[in-house]
Amino acid sequence: MQLSKYVKRTLKAILFVAVFFVMMFVLDAMFEMDEASTEAMLTRYSNTEDIDMVFVGNSAGEMVDDELYSKITGDDAFNMCTPSQGLSVSFKNLQLASSHHKIKKAVLLLTFDVADTESYDGIDHLYDRVVDSSSPFYVRIVNIIKRDVKRSFARDMIGSEKSVNIWIPWENETMHGFDNVKKNLTKRFSRMMRGDRLGSGIAFDLNHEVYDRNPGRWTDEDAAMFEEDAAAIDELPLPEGMLGADKMELLADMCTFCRDNYIDFAVVVTPHRTDYYDRYDEYRANVQTLSGYLDAFVSKRGFMYYNTEDDAKLHTTLPDAYFYDWEHVSDEYKPQATEYLAGVITDLMK
Amino acid sequence: MAFYSVAFFGFVLLFIILHDLVGEISPKNQWIVRLLAGLSFFVFLSGVRIVFVLVSALSVWDGARIIHKYDLKNKEMRKREGLSKDEKKAIKEKGQRAKRTYLLSIAGFNLLLLILVKYYLPVANHPIALPIGISFYTLMAVSYIVDVYGSKYEPEGNFVKVLLYLCWFPQLIQGPINRFDTVKDDLFSHHRLHAPDMRYAFYLFLFGAVKKYAIADLLAPIVNAALNNDSAAYPGSFALFGALMFAVQQYADFSGGIDMSIAVSLLFGVKMNENFRQPYFSTSLAQFWRRWHMTLGSWMRDYVFYPFVTLKPIADLNKAVSKRFGNHAGRSLIGGISNILVFALVGLWHGPEKHFLFWGLYNGIIIAASDALSPAFSKINTLLHIDPDGKGMYVFRIVRTFLIITFAGFFDVIGPVSVGIKCFINTAFHFMPSVGAGMIAQLFADGVTSVPAVVTAAVATVILIINSVSKERGRSPREYVCAQKFYVRWIICFSLIMILLYSFTVSSGIRGFMYAAF
Numbered sequence: 001m002q003l004s005k006y007v008k009r010t011l012k013a014i015l016f017v018a019v020f021f022v023m024m025f026v027l028d029a030m031f032e033m034d035e036a037s038t039e040a041m042l043t044r045y046s047n048t049e050d051i052d053m054v055f056v057g058n059s060a061g062e063m064v065d066d067e068l069y070s071k072i073t074g075d076d077a078f079n080m081c082t083p084s085q086g087l088s089v090s091f092k093n094l095q096l097a098s099s100h101h102k103i104k105k106a107v108l109l110l111t112f113d114v115a116d117t118e119s120y121d122g123i124d125h126l127y128d129r130v131v132d133s134s135s136p137f138y139v140r141i142v143n144i145i146k147r148d149v150k151r152s153f154a155r156d157m158i159g160s161e162k163s164v165n166i167w168i169p170w171e172n173e174t175m176h177g178f179d180n181v182k183k184n185l186t187k188r189f190s191r192m193m194r195g196d197r198l199g200s201g202i203a204f205d206l207n208h209e210v211y212d213r214n215p216g217r218w219t220d221e222d223a224a225m226f227e228e229d230a231a232a233i234d235e236l237p238l239p240e241g242m243l244g245a246d247k248m249e250l251l252a253d254m255c256t257f258c259r260d261n262y263i264d265f266a267v268v269v270t271p272h273r274t275d276y277y278d279r280y281d282e283y284r285a286n287v288q289t290l291s292g293y294l295d296a297f298v299s300k301r302g303f304m305y306y307n308t309e310d311d312a313k314l315h316t317t318l319p320d321a322y323f324y325d326w327e328h329v330s331d332e333y334k335p336q337a338t339e340y341l342a343g344v345i346t347d348l349m350k
Numbered sequence: 351m352a353f354y355s356v357a358f359f360g361f362v363l364l365f366i367i368l369h370d371l372v373g374e375i376s377p378k379n380q381w382i383v384r385l386l387a388g389l390s391f392f393v394f395l396s397g398v399r400i401v402f403v404l405v406s407a408l409s410v411w412d413g414a415r416i417i418h419k420y421d422l423k424n425k426e427m428r429k430r431e432g433l434s435k436d437e438k439k440a441i442k443e444k445g446q447r448a449k450r451t452y453l454l455s456i457a458g459f460n461l462l463l464l465i466l467v468k469y470y471l472p473v474a475n476h477p478i479a480l481p482i483g484i485s486f487y488t489l490m491a492v493s494y495i496v497d498v499y500g501s502k503y504e505p506e507g508n509f510v511k512v513l514l515y516l517c518w519f520p521q522l523i524q525g526p527i528n529r530f531d532t533v534k535d536d537l538f539s540h541h542r543l544h545a546p547d548m549r550y551a552f553y554l555f556l557f558g559a560v561k562k563y564a565i566a567d568l569l570a571p572i573v574n575a576a577l578n579n580d581s582a583a584y585p586g587s588f589a590l591f592g593a594l595m596f597a598v599q600q601y602a603d604f605s606g607g608i609d610m611s612i613a614v615s616l617l618f619g620v621k622m623n624e625n626f627r628q629p630y631f632s633t634s635l636a637q638f639w640r641r642w643h644m645t646l647g648s649w650m651r652d653y654v655f656y657p658f659v660t661l662k663p664i665a666d667l668n669k670a671v672s673k674r675f676g677n678h679a680g681r682s683l684i685g686g687i688s689n690i691l692v693f694a695l696v697g698l699w700h701g702p703e704k705h706f707l708f709w710g711l712y713n714g715i716i717i718a719a720s721d722a723l724s725p726a727f728s729k730i731n732t733l734l735h736i737d738p739d740g741k742g743m744y745v746f747r748i749v750r751t752f753l754i755i756t757f758a759g760f761f762d763v764i765g766p767v768s769v770g771i772k773c774f775i776n777t778a779f780h781f782m783p784s785v786g787a788g789m790i791a792q793l794f795a796d797g798v799t800s801v802p803a804v805v806t807a808a809v810a811t812v813i814l815i816i817n818s819v820s821k822e823r824g825r826s827p828r829e830y831v832c833a834q835k836f837y838v839r840w841i842i843c844f845s846l847i848m849i850l851l852y853s854f855t856v857s858s859g860i861r862g863f864m865y866a867a868f
Binding site for chain 1 (some may be wrong): 358836840852
């Protein structure tokens with residue numbers, strides 16, 4: 001009698017947990033995946049076989065049509081730029097591509113406003129899923145638990161609500177409106193039916209260490225060099241959110257990574273409208289000075305820097321009418337922007 | 351440390367296991383685990399500032415014992431043979447004076463400590479991080495020594511038991527302000543965890559979390575957008591909308607947090623004092639204050655209001671006014687002055703800023719005025735043939751009280767008092783509903799809030815209202831849920847969990863408890 005009571009209770013507990021999980025996954029399917037543009041880029045990336053050159057950067061960098069670029073230059077280029085891509089994510093993209101392909105060239109398509117310094121949780125989540133997606137189910141589950149335990153128990157996380165929510169499968173997903181629920185469900189369902197998983201084409205021989213922010217190749221010499229440069233940049237009054245010492249450290253890391261992996265690296269300030277610098281108001285002159293610092297910073301590390309503003313032909317080749325705002329090229333003029341950048345980058349990297 | 355966090359869940363789980371284990375091995379000493387939990391929690395959140403609570407506990411523990419000794423000694427002296435009535439009276443008075451002096455110095459010391467860290471140091475530009483729960487445990491410490499002084503109960507002989515009373519961890523974040531006599535039996539006795547208690551605590555915690563995260567945190571951006579230093583320029587309709595949202599937000603935030611605290615405390619067998627009794631169903635502002643933050647209200651009543659009205663000069667004034675203008679006038683005057691004093695203190699308890707004092711005075715003056723004018727209101731009712739006990743009047747009173755409380759939000763939230771007053775004026779004379787509606791629509795366009803966030807908050811608020819109406823009618827929704835078949839319970843439980851979890855995805859940011867800042 002007593003035993004059957006315990007059995008009943010245990011079964012109930014198991015059923016409770018099972019129902020809870022089913023509900024979680026149904027809800028997960030109802031949500032839009034976080035960073036849909038990153039997901040789309042990674043899916044396209046996983047279906048691209050030959051890549052020897054990558055573009056990283058934010059939405060301004062989306063002006064490069066990589067197929068057209070490859071045709072023009074003969075490189076196997078892939079554009080990994082996505083909206084609001086911070087330098088940490090750009091670095092992650094570079095590392096990801098480098099772990100799968102023999103990357104010979106990398107270009108950071110830069111605007112002076114770089115959204116973030118710290119890696120955004122949701123992006124980590126997405127990358128982790130890419131890394132895991134072709135592993136056996138049990139490996140994926142173990143990895144998810146390992147990662148979530150690490151994040152949940154992190155010193156800055158453990159006392160916050162986020163430490164619990166990390167365990168929710170749709171923690172990093174959003175629902176922009178109830179109208180999208182049906183669309184999201186259909187999308188996930190059809191993907192499941194096709195057996196199409198995110199990143200399924202990637203060869204997963206990744207060494208997880210490659211995802212560390214600092215891969216251990218940062219030498220004393222680099223540090224000394226960085227200190228000096230960072231101090232100079234930090235003293236320059238700049239608008240909030242612009243490249244500062246903390247972000248420059250990431251750029252230095254990228255340079256070190258490229259040097260150690262024999263990747264030819266260039267930083268190119270993307271084409272923009274004639275009134276681009278007006279947006280910086282009283283900081284206008286400082287932003288232009290920053291460009292000079294950046295040049296020195298990158299050149300000192302043996303790589304190339306180019307600000308398209310320095311090109312006298314920029315605004316005649318890509319007139320203001322091609323842009324829908326200060327720095328974003330309209331879709332119909334992307335071929336012209338690609339051709340222009342192909343010329344600039346080929347000259348820069350020869 | 352948030353209640354809804356791995357750290358807090360882990361902390362509670364660890365101490366529940368320890369609590370049960372010690373309860374089995376040595377039931378008498380189970381309270382020591384509660385003490386350890388309280389001290390660990392304090393140290394975890396306030397580190398070395400635990401000294402503050404140790405000093406408070408030591409002062410009131412020792413002070414209460416000395417006061418009690420005075421009492422005993424005094425009684426013994428009066429029992430001696432051969433003393434005349436006058437001599438006995440003189441001994442009694444002398445003892446009373448000594449006791450009072452001691453009481454005032456100990457209570458004053460604790461209050462001064464609070465004033466120093468909470469008011470003086472920040473104003474003097476030397477702010478220090480407040481020890482957790484100082485606004486709450488200081489009042490508890492004072493209540494303990496005053497109650498011993500008033501011979502309500504005997505002093506506790508064991509210092510660490512008084513310490514446990516003051517630093518019982520679920521009450522540290524935002525109260526309630528427990529009384530020693532109401533929690534001591536639970537705090538110091540053995541308790542075995544039972545499944546129904548756990549179930550009840552789980553639902554209470556879950557419901558509290560839904561209130562906090564799915565209502566309060568989702569409404570917070572709207573309140574911040576509508577009630578701020580620029581609000582003087584907003585139309586009255588928009589400011590009133592903000593104040594209405596604030597009324598819901600504040601209740602959900604505070605009562606949600608209290609539900610979570612009470613639930614956690616229940617797991618250790620400690621039933622803490624009730625802090626809310628459906629305050630928005632109050633028919634007058636005075637009644638509202640007997641239903642909202644009840645433990646603060648009753649503290650003010652017992653330790654400020656009553657002692658104040660029984661002061662000799664006040665009693666004399668009462669007599670004089672009553673004699674000349676009638677009993678109602680005397681009672682209203684004294685009651686009014688006392689209420690204004692009490693609410694000014696309640697306002698200051700929230701913080702040293704002027705708007706809190708103004709907010710307190712607003713409440714005190716309205717209560718005082720409504721009491722003074724009550725005969726006039728009765729006459730108007732008679733003249734207009736209004737049944738004061740009718741349903742219509744009941745609903746009218748509830749709505750009127752809710753609006754008075756809502757208007758108080760202008761002074762509670764907005765820093766500059768002048769802006770709060772302007773909002774008040776705008777609500778009366780520059781309502782401009784169409785402009786206000788446009789500004790509300792703009793909140794969505796600007797991304798301040800979103801349709802899913804508002805819908806989630808609305809659904810959770812409807813659940814809160816159903817819960818409150820049931821309780822107001824004398825039913826306990828949580829007990830009702832707990833008594834249902836398991837699948838019904840599960841449906842309710844999963845629905846609440848989903849609302850809670852979904853609220854995080856549409857939330858623009860998680861905020862700490864409002865009252866934790868006080």
